[in-house]
Amino acid sequence: MQEKIFEKEEQYGLCRICTGYGWEWSKEKKAYISDIMLEGVSVKWNSRTTGWLYNENLKYEMGSVYALHGLDLNYAGVVIGPELYFDEELGKIRINETKFFDKMMKRGTSEEEQLELLQNIYTVLMARGIEGTYVYVCDEGLRRYMKKYIPC
Numbered sequence: 792m793q794e795k796i797f798e799k800e801e802q803y804g805l806c807r808i809c810t811g812y813g814w815e816w817s818k819e820k821k822a823y824i825s826d827i828m829l830e831g832v833s834v835k836w837n838s839r840t841t842g843w844l845y846n847e848n849l850k851y852e853m854g855s856v857y858a859l860h861g862l863d864l865n866y867a868g869v870v871i872g873p874e875l876y877f878d879e880e881l882g883k884i885r886i887n888e889t890k891f892f893d894k895m896m897k898r899g900t901s902e903e904e905q906l907e908l909l910q911n912i913y914t915v916l917m918a919r920g921i922e923g924t925y926v927y928v929c930d931e932g933l934r935r936y937m938k939k940y941i942p943c
Contacts, residue, residue: 792925793832796868799923800850806866807844808834809854809916811909812893813872813929827853829870829929856912859919867920870927871913877932884910884933 793808800806814827816836825833834851837843837858844854844862853870874891877884886906891897896908917924926941928934 792868792870792927793834795925796866797850799866803865803922805844805864806868807850807854807859807864808868808870809856809859809919810870810872811856811874811912811916812896813874813890815892827870829927856915859916862919863921864919865922866924867916868925868927869913869916869920871929871933871937873929875909875913875933876930877936879932884936 796806796808810827814836817824817826824835826836827834834853837852837854838849839846840855840858840860843849843852843858844864872890874887875884876887884906886902886909888902891905891909896905900908917926926937928937
């Protein structure tokens with residue numbers, strides 16, 4: 792997916808990868824320290840929110856909903872992180888609290904409220920790609936569930 796987004800970025804511009812809150816931001820802001828590792832690919836979180844999308848040097852970073860607030864992309868690559876999983880026994884999407892790192896969202900909200908907020912965030916991210924959206928789902932159970940609704 793990352794390669795596809797980079798190709799689209801070269802062709803059209805305004806193409807980025809983005810995700811929810813399944814990884815902590817590194818406190819070390821050194822160029823060689825990545826925040827996110829997926830299938831051997833390491834990525835840094837967006838290093839800023841203001842102007843992130845339009846900065847050519849930051850196109851390899853993973854954007855949060857805060858970095859894309861109110862902005863549209865030509866193509867979006869959305870990573871549904873490990874903070875969401877599909878509970879096969881209950882037949883529903885749940886939050887993995889140990890992999891959910893948005894402290895502001897967690898403060899004073901119930902698990903049900905957090906789940907609703909997270910689902911809204913991913914809905915917003917998936918709607919950012921005007922020309923198209925690629926989706927990668929970390930949790931295998933959630934991936935199988937979503938394949939029913941999102942064509943491969």
